[in-house]
Amino acid sequence: MSDEIKHECGLAYIRLRKPFSYYLEKYGTVMYGLNKLYLLMEKQHNRGQDGAGIAAVKLNVENGSPFLHRMRSNAQQPIADLFFKVGQEVAELERYQPDIKKHPALMKGHLPFMGELLLGHLRYGTQGKNNVEFCHPFIKRNVTPAQNLALAGNFNLVNTEELFDLVNIDPGEFQKQSDLAAMMEVVHHFLTKEDEKAPNNPDVAAVLKKATPLFDGGYTIGALLGNGHSFVTRDAHGIRPAYYYCNDEVIVAASERAAIRTTFNVGENEVLELMPGSALIVDNEGGYKVEQVQPAKERRACSFERIYFSRGSDEKIYRERIALGYHLSHRVLESIDHDLKHTIFSYIPNTAEVAFYGLVKGMEDYLNQIKIQRIMSWGNDFDEEKLQEMVTRKIRQEKIAIKDVKLRTFITEDASRNEMVQHVYDITYGTVQKGLDTLVVIDDSIVRGTTLKESIIRMLARLQPKKVIVVSSAPQIRYPDCYGIDMSKLGDFIAFRAATELLKERGQENVLTDVYNEIKELQRTNQLHTENVVKKIYSSFTPDEISAKIAQLITPSDLDIPVEVIYQTIEDLHDSCPTNTGDWYFTGNYPTPGGNRVVNKAFINYVDGKNVRGY
Template structure:
């Protein structure tokens, strides 16, 4: 992706179902659970680089001894930092007893994170600051084991203020900045009430049935309870992803299927999707149930998971990204006037590579049809030379754009910073026939367009192509996200800025004020959640008109090479990713009322000149 946007977070959950001695005997290590947790987190490293944290619960500890542990890091490599420190603790133990790893009981007693219940989290900061205090898991401690809770998740909530009000808590400055703090207070509130009824044996399903209907947002959450119970739960729309694997040795859950498959070396069909509204609840004795906690609603699983966020090593996601590129091939062919001889195809590294393969496959299918038609049209007039020329004709592919080091500059003035941004990408010289070749580059999505304008288009223009076509495997991003991706400022979106420019050019600025007044009236009557007023900004224009304006906006003034932008259609997106139909950032059709409230608030902020988040 050319423009970096905040990813969803990642969750890793492990419940060991055998004694530590079992793993020592079978796998040669009592560290089996921690090793797998490390793997599970590293295989989801793409999901969070602002920080990480782990929690562990030990079963059957002696009264008075600690049983819940938690550590977090916001170091540059937070996962490595956490597990390096765990390794150092083990080395200290080995100084006094070199063979301690051969004694499961001693290891459990002396190594803090040798727990049967493990919870890991990778954080991308979508709300709050990137201080270590904001890293998951959060914990609540109590003298009673059954009221101790560690909680982590992949989510954003848009009703945190209401949640604090519901349980009569006046949040502190820290809590106001964290939706996990609100979720923690609500879950713990109902856990404590249940534990009062049955000390150390609270009904976890009942807790979730009371707490989760209050959450407005998309979420997958994992929790460890001090009495040995644990759970993983997914929202009713299935907005955030969740997968699990169970055998007689372990119960595992994570945000990505491929992470579980790789870490535990199991087949695709052995890793199951936790369905919307369902919870995986594991009791202290290792038994489990899959329980429907919330009535499932219309499935609106996030399509960005398939386009960009999740690793493409999952075979289904890989095929879907191929399809995204393939669907764009017909429109690209039309726009290059079917001139494959003078067109070079490339991609913006590194995440658009798979969609690029799909785009090229579409071109190859067309070229093969042409080859067959031409050869058949020759009849008997076939020569070896003509046949050789025809069958060796190929789609021209080059690695044009190269992502260089991630530049971090101390320079603050705009002119110097823009000069540095230009060099985030480099180009491969000598690949383009000057003024003859059209250059087609595919990106997975275009958010702000800043890097395209300040870096990529400038660099591509140095090759002097006849034309530059930027292809997006995602549709136009028009609306904020509030369910896990930090895209909440309308002014950041180049599609929104393009629509605003078109309104101004056509003397329709009064329409903006009209929409603003509608939003303010809804705000005054506490009805911001009832409809998406911002759809009116785009209503006067076709997608093609907005694409033309976007192309204009991403073209630096000094560049005289024509630049065009082609976007995926909503219909082709859904056809390519049939199980992930969540498209609110493209269509404005939010799955929960909180989404409408966020988009309308973001529009009010934009009109008021406030550069703040919409929630």
């Protein structure tokens, strides 16, 4: 994604089912659980680089001894920072007893994070706050073990104010800014109620059945309780991803299947998806069950997971990204008038590489059909040289763009700043026949278009191609997200700006006024959640009309090289990614009422000139 956005978070959960002595004997280390937690988090580091945190619960400790520990970091490399500190603690213990790692009981007694229950989290600051206080897990302590709670998740909620009201809490300034704080209060409220019924053995499923239906958003959350129980649960639409793996040694859950597979060296079918509305619940003895804690609703798993967010090492995601690129090949062929001889294909940025392979595969299939037809049409009228020339034709692929190290824009004056931004990418000279070759570059998605205009298009223009075609493996991003991706301001979207420009050009500016007035009326009657009124802004235009306007908007005014933009269609997106149908950022069809409220509020903010989030 050439336009960097903040997105997603990652969850890692481990429950050890054997004594620490077992892992020492079998794997040669008492730190088996911590080592695996580190790997599980590192294999998901793509999901959050603003901060990280870990929590541990120890079982069967002596009365009065601490059993719940937590550490968080917002260092530049937060995962490494956390486990470096754990390593320092181990080294300090070894100073006094060099062979302490051979004594599981001593290690457990002296090393804070030597717990049977482990929870890790990676954070992207969708709230825009990167202080360490906002890093998960959050904890709530109590003299009753079962009412001690560590909570972390991958989510955004859009009804935090209502949640605080529900449990009669007047939130402080910090709590107001954190949806996890609201979720924590609700879960703990019902946990306390259940603990009163069965002291130190509350019914976790009952807690979740009461708490989770109240959350308006997409989420995967994990929790450790002080009495040794724990759970991981997922929203009813399955918006945020969750996977788990169990054997007689461990119970594991994470945001990505591939992370579990790599960390524990297991097959694809051994790692299961935690289905929408269900919870993986583990008791203090290490027994587990998967229970439906709220009725599953229409599956709306986030399609951006497949397009961009999740690691492409997952074989299903890899195939889906290939398909995304392949589906675009027909439209690209039409745009270049099927002239493969004078077309060069490339990708920007590196995360678009797999979709690029799919696009090239589509071109190769077309070229192979042409080869067969031409050779068949020759009959016997060919020689070895003619045949050799035909069969060796290939799709022209080049590494056109190179992303340099991130440039620090220390100059604040606009003209100089823009000049610096132009050099985020560099080009490979000598790859293009000037004025003759068309350049086709594929991107994962186009959000704001800023990097395209200020850097990439200018950079490509230096090669003097005949034409530049920018291809997006995602459809046009038209609407805010409120389920875990930091895309909440309508004015940031190049597709929205294109639609408003078209309205102005065609003398239809009244549509903007009408939409604003309609939304304000919904706000007055507390009905913002009932309808996405912003859809009306796009209804007068075809996707191709908006794409053409986007091409104009991302083309610097002083360039005379034609620029075209081709987007994925909604239909081809769903055909490529059939299990992840969440497409509200493209279609405006939100899975929960809170989505409509967010998009309508975002439009009010846009018209009123407020540069704030829509929730």
